Amino acid sequence: MRIGELAKRAGTTTRxxxxxxxxxxxxxxxxxNGYREYDEHHxxxxxxxxxxxxxxxxxxxxxxxxxCLRAGHESGDSCPDSREVYRRKLAEVDACLDRLNTVRExxxxxxxxxxxxxxxxxxxxxxSS
Amino acid sequence: MRIGELAKRAGTTTRxxxxxxxxxxxxxxxxxNGYREYDEHHxxxxxxxxxxxxxxxxxxxxxxxxxCLRAGHESGDSCPDSREVYRRKLAEVDACLDRLNTVRExxxxxxxxxxxxxxxxxxxxxxSS
DNA sequence: TGTTGCGTTGACGTGAGCGTCAAGGTTTAG
DNA sequence: CTAAACCTTGACGCTCACGTCAACGCAACA
Numbered sequence: 001m002r003i004g005e006l007a008k009r010a011g012t013t014t015r016x017x018x019x020x021x022x023x024x025x026x027x028x029x030x031x032x033n034g035y036r037e038y039d040e041h042h043x044x045x046x047x048x049x050x051x052x053x054x055x056x057x058x059x060x061x062x063x064x065x066x067x068c069l070r071a072g073h074e075s076g077d078s079c080p081d082s083r084e085v086y087r088r089k090l091a092e093v094d095a096c097l098d099r100l101n102t103v104r105e106x107x108x109x110x111x112x113x114x115x116x117x118x119x120x121x122x123x124x125x126x127x128s129s
Numbered sequence: 130m131r132i133g134e135l136a137k138r139a140g141t142t143t144r145x146x147x148x149x150x151x152x153x154x155x156x157x158x159x160x161x162n163g164y165r166e167y168d169e170h171h172x173x174x175x176x177x178x179x180x181x182x183x184x185x186x187x188x189x190x191x192x193x194x195x196x197c198l199r200a201g202h203e204s205g206d207s208c209p210d211s212r213e214v215y216r217r218k219l220a221e222v223d224a225c226l227d228r229l230n231t232v233r234e235x236x237x238x239x240x241x242x243x244x245x246x247x248x249x250x251x252x253x254x255x256x257s258s
Numbered sequence: 259t260g261t262t263g264c265g266t267t268g269a270c271g272t273g274a275g276c277g278t279c280a281a282g283g284t285t286t287a288g
Numbered sequence: 289c290t291a292a293a294c295c296t297t298g299a300c301g302c303t304c305a306c307g308t309c310a311a312c313g314c315a316a317c318a
Contacts, residue, residue, distance in 0.1 A: 002294080002295075003294095003295075004293095004294065004295080013276080013277085014295090015275095015276060015277065015278085016275080016276060016277095018276095018296095018297095019275065019276055023275095033283085033284065033285090033295080033296095034283090034284090034295080034296060035284085035294090035295055035296080036295085036296090053275095055232050055235055055236070056232055056256075058274075058275095059274075059275070060274095077239055083240065086236050086239055086240050087240065089236060090233065090236045090237070090240070093229050093232055093233050093236065094233070096229055096256070097226065097229050097230070097233070100222050100225055100226050100229070100256075101226070103184050103185055103222055104219065104222050104223070104226070106184055107184070107215050107218060107219045107222065108219070110206055110215055111212065111215050111216065111219070127185075127225070127229075127256060131264080131265075132264095132265075133263095133264065133265080142306080142307085143265090144305095144306060144307065144308085145305080145306060145307095147266095147267095147306095148305065148306055152305095162265080162266095162313085162314065162315090163265080163266060163313085163314090164264090164265055164266080164314085165265085165266090182305090187304080187305090188304080188305070189304095
């Protein structure tokens, strides 16, 4: 199938697919006229990437999973590198939960009373996912 | 005091202070030679902005607090607009906590077993703070 | 007088993951 | 034959809160 169809079937855009390729995540074959050519295996890879992104992993973090699938494993997270990414992300999530709970307490307190002196935190504060 | 001293006392940079001014958050006076001129009140405003940013509020969100202080209130969060920002942020944080807990469960499950089919979520997923 | 260290504006860079043209070639339907 | 609907590469845009020059003016000290 060509890029438009793959995009449609995966529920994404051609731009995203070309971007994945530019990042070395999705190597496509080419037809004689230069069009990209994909198969079901590619669809599987794209779905894997999407699932992982939905959990908050960066594109870079999906790399080991894609490699794992391309290495022939039936699931992308059965390789050590993938599991390491899971562990790292879990730690991030835990830290983020702690931080957000603190923030939540702060907001509740501020909405309840007034003026308890603001205490700026260690600045290392970035929770996203 | 001039911009360098204010930056030092607030623990920030001159670039940030100029940026706040360009955003209309921090209006400075000018000496005859064109230098910006600040006082203790400005320092208070900068500290307010920093505290709020540390809790995960955007610069845009700090606007009502700054306005509240400039309106003469002793605390920036005693005005209705400020409290509304708190409430909105609290809702965001709650949604984020829910989402992160889901992600956490997912990661734990994946690290424990293998291969339970990935379920991509509603895509409206962005937790940051 | 020269140097160092302040200040000024302006403009481009950063990161993530694409969106959105631009300017063309190809294929397909009518 | 032609127009629509695909495809190609390349390049700039977007968000956010500044960082980092560049090129210059002003001030203080030896």
